[in-house]
Amino acid sequence: MTDSDTHDISRRRLLGTAGAAGAAGLVTGAAGITAAVSEDGSANGSGAPGALTSVGATAVAFHGRHQSGITTPLQSRGHLVAFDLAPGAGRKEAAALLRRWSATARTLMAGGAPAEDTDVARDAGPSSLTVTFGFGRTFFDRTGLAARRPSQLDPLPAFSSDALDPKRSEGDLWVQVGADDSLVAFHALRALQKDAGGAARVRWQMNGFNRSAGATARPMTSRNLMGQVDGTNNPRPSDPDFDRRVFVPEGASGPQAWMAGGSYAVVRRIRMLLDDWEGLSREKQERVIGRRKSDGAPLTGDTETTPLKLDERGPDGKPVIPVNAHARISAPEQNAGAAMLRRPFSFHDGIGADGVPDAGLLFVCWQADPLRGFVPVQRKLDRGDALSPFIRHEASGLFAVPGGAAEGEYVGQRLLEG
């Protein structure tokens, strides 16, 4: 951490308590924070009003093998934003933009402030801020880098249940901002938008949310706006094949050599048709999903993490987990092991023009290759998922998210200067 990074933190005289570090990438009690606590002379762990708790004090590392915001625990607030390069902007302008963006992300994620600050996040800790950058398919033509566009960015197949709005889909560049404080997230987003300057302009923006830290006793998985426990079957960083599924390997060669340590993000704005969904009885909802609503356990019993017994049949001879149940169709064992790391935010933009809630899921999933993750699973879901009548895919994006920047490097440098 540089002096300029720590300067603002010190000024803020943070009162911090070092929370328990969670999953990989969390740097609670990072250097700058610790210094600030010491300067104030009192690490306040009482939870008294005015104390910066671990909610605010937690900082996520910017530098590393992977970018942040992929395995980072879900934050309570998120923004997804796509940018298009401005007319006339090419590789040089894009490189300068990624350099600016990386510097801003690094400073803000450590709890610092940019040189010309709006002060919106002043007094607040980094609040688990993450900023993640990706490149869309169109980026490569516009920057003369078509030869280095990986085939993994080939357009996703059309699905029969798609109702995609091109204006809210794809884009040259993609930024994901997450934080456990809405003002910290807004502050970062605004700084990044300003960094874009004349080089790029916002194509679309989506705002989302998840549970607040401490609002629930559920240890692992959150619920979505249909009330379902969501994410149970996610691969876990402790799984032996987690890295292989989620990240491009270090030895990658060919057009995607620059993607080593990176991942591909599929983004879908999935509207939930809540009036229709909520019109179903609980029992019918559970048969659509194949899991109990109360705790996410499979209809074949036990707990949330118990494997689905897909062959089990009820007294009527029919499968207990129906053949078109969402959990069955999307299960890795039904898709030759295809798996992706889902890391979504919910959205709720009020009442739509159609009079029903404009709400649902900002679905974001991560994989080493979309053809071994999202695509085969979505193809199967598209054919026979009982959930389909209750959701609508309204926007889509596919982005190559390069590996994390080493010290002194910016995100995407291996592509833009390689």
Added chain:
Amino acid sequence: MTDSDTHDISRRRLLGTAGAAGAAGLVTGAAGITAAVSEDGSANGSGAPGALTSVGATAVAFHGRHQSGITTPLQSRGHLVAFDLAPGAGRKEAAALLRRWSATARTLMAGGAPAEDTDVARDAGPSSLTVTFGFGRTFFDRTGLAARRPSQLDPLPAFSSDALDPKRSEGDLWVQVGADDSLVAFHALRALQKDAGGAARVRWQMNGFNRSAGATARPMTSRNLMGQVDGTNNPRPSDPDFDRRVFVPEGASGPQAWMAGGSYAVVRRIRMLLDDWEGLSREKQERVIGRRKSDGAPLTGDTETTPLKLDERGPDGKPVIPVNAHARISAPEQNAGAAMLRRPFSFHDGIGADGVPDAGLLFVCWQADPLRGFVPVQRKLDRGDALSPFIRHEASGLFAVPGGAAEGEYVGQRLLEG
């Protein structure tokens, strides 16, 4: 708390830690929560992953002299929603609706679930949920209650800087939902919308946010999206004249006798023209406001809570706090003591059609009489506030928010059955 209220909490097996109770109306460690903790057998105070902290466990009382959501500490998430009575719905339907709404609010605020639950808030604690109900001017004609419409609901004067959208202004009924968890807030909003059934339909909805608990060490006041400390000069419940300023007195007579213990809410969607604002130097911004940006202290010095020295002049002979500074013009001592309790949420709905952020303040202020609160202050601001070029009032509402319901009573009963 009834058995049916506690039932669902027990099912959820909450792990709770009783946080320090804050301002009036907070019921941390309410009966239902305590019981749930006991049933689980372990009150978990370690802040370990999976623990329900005071963020989730805090419940606000539904019953009381005043409704919740007025003096309740600001929550991190808020929804403002106006409803219009459906064609043909009158006093009877309105009374039944308020009865349903009150029952739902009471159950959810205690951490319970409605009979037909969506499960979206399942596993979560009440998370300081508040639900506040109000009546707009048009409500009284539609329900045959024009004789009991208080003069305090007379239309606000037009202000020269208004650019109001009627479709997002006013309304027969108004509901404010606040919570420290976005899913808890969504869950409540959805339940209330469903309660409306055929009796009322949504006229407009706005979504807002504030700092997350624990994200900042600042003890009192939050910042807005201009980066300013906002709310410093707010009256405090400990002020001797707080009740008189904010609440209709118990002895009220005439058309507003039913408003005893109630308050009037003025709601304004105030767009911030952030590109223009952020184009000003910090020094110019501070002269517009009359306060330092860093800590909210007056330009005449000392700390945030130090009174403004309005007569102090600089070496150039000019007032240190400029004559058109926002803090000077809105100061109670400049407005014959007119004061209101401001309790806003920030909003950020992405990029507007005009290419700049659709962001700003969902300004909500509370007073015993708008003619002695919002109106005189806004009139002065309208004439000469240096902040005016940087904001735009885009929507407006004025609502009579009756006193809190006693046990066995519903909100508004004294009007609808009086």
